[in-house]
Amino acid sequence: MRRVPAGRPTIKDIAHESGVSESAVSFALNGRPGVSEATRARVRRVADRLGWRPSAAARALSGEGPATVGLVLARPASTLGVESFFLQLVSGIQEVLSLRRFGLLFQVVEDLDAECDAYRRWWAEHRVDGVLVVDPRADDPRPPLLDELGLPAVVIGSLPPGDDGTGHPGIANLWADDAGAMAGIVDHLDALGHRRIAHVAGLPELAHTRRRIASLRAEAERRGIEAHSHTTDYSDTEGVRTTRRVLDSAAPPTAIVYDNDVLAVAGLGVAAERGIPVPVALSIVAWDDSVLCRSTHPALTALVRDTTAFGRRAAEELFALLDGGPARRVEDALPHLLERGSTASAP
Amino acid sequence: MRRVPAGRPTIKDIAHESGVSESAVSFALNGRPGVSEATRARVRRVADRLGWRPSAAARALSGEGPATVGLVLARPASTLGVESFFLQLVSGIQEVLSLRRFGLLFQVVEDLDAECDAYRRWWAEHRVDGVLVVDPRADDPRPPLLDELGLPAVVIGSLPPGDDGTGHPGIANLWADDAGAMAGIVDHLDALGHRRIAHVAGLPELAHTRRRIASLRAEAERRGIEAHSHTTDYSDTEGVRTTRRVLDSAAPPTAIVYDNDVLAVAGLGVAAERGIPVPVALSIVAWDDSVLCRSTHPALTALVRDTTAFGRRAAEELFALLDGGPARRVEDALPHLLERGSTASAP
DNA sequence: CGTGTGCGCTGAAGCGCTTGAGTGCGGAGC
C-alpha cells in the first residue's frame, strides 16, 4: 500500500494516483461537467484516502476568492467584553459559514477609522470575499466605502431614521424593528400605569439608538406620557451616573428602559444602593436578554430576540450577495418582551 | 499623470512604473539586500503612490504562510457571550497581530471535537500559521494533535496539575498562577476571620478549575479552614442552584468564591432573594473582574488581572515561535485581589 | 591589461489551483 505523501497532498498527487490529469481532478472534485461519473468517483475516492483539502491560498489566487468573511467590532476597550449580543451573533454567523467552509476573519478595533482601515486592508490584500457590518450609525462612512471598494457587505441592524438603505446598491441590510420593539415596551409600561418613563440609551451616533429614541418620543406623545432619553457610552459607569441623575430629578420616573443588559444591571445596582424597591417603586426593562438579566434579583424583564438566528440570517444574506443576488433589505423577526420580576404596576 | 490601474495594483505594475524587474520590487519592498538604497526608495515611493498591498493569497502560496493566526472558542451556546474575559483577550491579541499585519481567524464551536476539526481543516487548507489555544484541560487532546500536525501553538492558561507542559515540544504555554491566586484569596478571607469557605467553580475538566480546587484544599487544610469546591458549567442557572444548595447546608459558609463574574452575580442574586445581607452575613469574591462586578450593589471584590496584556503576551509568544524560537513556558503576572464592598469580617 | 570579486539587478521556475483552448476517439448521420 502506497504511503500518503508527507505534507499536505495536492491535486497533483491525486492526479498521479488516479492516472488522470490535474485538470480532470479539478473538474471532478468541483463537480463540474467534463469528466465521466466513473472517473469522478475514482478521483473522489483517492482524494478522500489521501485526506486532500483544497489550499485556500491557491484557490484565492486563482480567482475563486479566499472563502472568508470579515467582521470588525469597533469598540473602545472600556466597553468591551460584556455584551451578550456579540458572541451569540458570531455563533449564528458561523453556523452558516461553516456549511460552505468559509472562515471568519475577525478584528476588534478602537474606532470607526480603524474599522475602515481594516476593510481597506482586507480588500487590498484579497483577504475576504465580503464583510458583515455591525452597529450602523448616522452618516455612516462604511457603506459608501464598501460600495467604492466593491466589497459585498451586509449591514446588520436598523438604519438611521430617514435612511431607507437604497443609497448604496451593493450593500444589503438586515434590520431589526427597533421602533416597533420600543413601541411594544411603551405599550407594556403604559398598561401598567406608568406615566413617567426614562430611557437610558446607548451611543447617540448609533442608528438603532436614534430609532429607539424617536420611537419612544412618538409613542409617549401619542399617549400623553412623559418620557426622556439619555444617551450613554454603554459603560456601567455612565449607566450608574445617568440612573442617579434621573432618579434625582424633581419628578423621577417610575420606569426605566435600558438599552442593554449591562446598563440595566448597573441601574438595578443604583436602585439597591438607594433602597428603592424594584419593582414596587421602580420598574426596569432591559433591551436584550442575557444570562445577566436572569441572574439578578429581581430578574429583569427583558426584550428577547434570537440573536443567533439573527447572525444566521445575516450570513445567509451575505452568501446570497456573493452568489450574485441583489442587495436586499430584509427585516428580522420582531423581538418580544419577556416579563420577569422587574416590572410591575406604577406606584 | 498616469492613472492608477483599475483593481488592485500588483508588483508587476510597480515594476513597470519604476523601470525595474518584479524581483527587484519584491526585494525592495521586503527589505532584503540586493537592491541599492536609491532603487529601494524609488520602488517604495511608487508602491505607496499606487496604494499597493501584498496579496495575502499570493504570499501564502509562495511559502510565506498566510499571515494568519487561528483561535477557536469551544463553548456550548448556553454559556456563550457574557464572559468578559474573552473579548478582552482577543483585543490584546490583535494589538500584537496588527503590528505584523496578521489576521485573526476566529471560530466558535460547540465542543472539543469540533475544535480539533477546525485545527485540522485550517492546517490542511493552509489557512493559518499557528493557533492560540484557550481553556486547557485534563487529558487535553489538542496539544498532541497540534504537535502531530506541526502547527505552532500557544496554550493560554495554566496546565492541569501534574502536567509541566514538557510533553509537547512544539507547543508553548502562557500560564497564570491559579494556585497562587487562590492562595491569595484564602489569605484574605482567613485574615477576615472566615472559617467556612465555599468555592463555586467552573467546568471540572478545565485545567485551571482543577488547579484552583487543589490549591483551595491545600490552603484550607494548612490553616484549619473548612472549604469545599462545587463545579458548575459556568451557567447562571447552575450558579444559582449551587449557591442555594451551599447556603442550605447544615453549616453554611460565611464566604463564597466564584470562578467567574457571571457566577458571582448569580450568587449575589440568590443572597438578595433570601435577604442575606452581603457582606455582613456573607462575603463574596469573584474571579475575574469586569463591568459586572462594578455594577452590582454591593460591588464585588474581585480578582483582577490584565486580560488584554495576557492576550498581548500570548500573541508575542506565538510570534516568537513562528520566528523559530523555542516553545517556552512563560508565567504571566500574578493577579491581585481588589477589595470592594462584597467582603467583610466573618459574622 | 587580464583576472577576480561583489554589487545590483534580471529571468525563470514554482507555490496549488482554475480554466479556456485544444486533442483524440467512438458513434451518429448521410
Add this chain to the structure above:
DNA sequence: GCTCCGCACTCAAGCGCTTCAGCGCACACG
C-alpha cells in the same frame, strides 16, 4: 466510408508573489 459532432480528457497559461541561479558591470588588485 467519410464527415461531423460531442464527450472525456489533456495542455498550458495564469493568478501575485518569492527565490535562486545567473549575468553584466565597475572596481580593485596583481
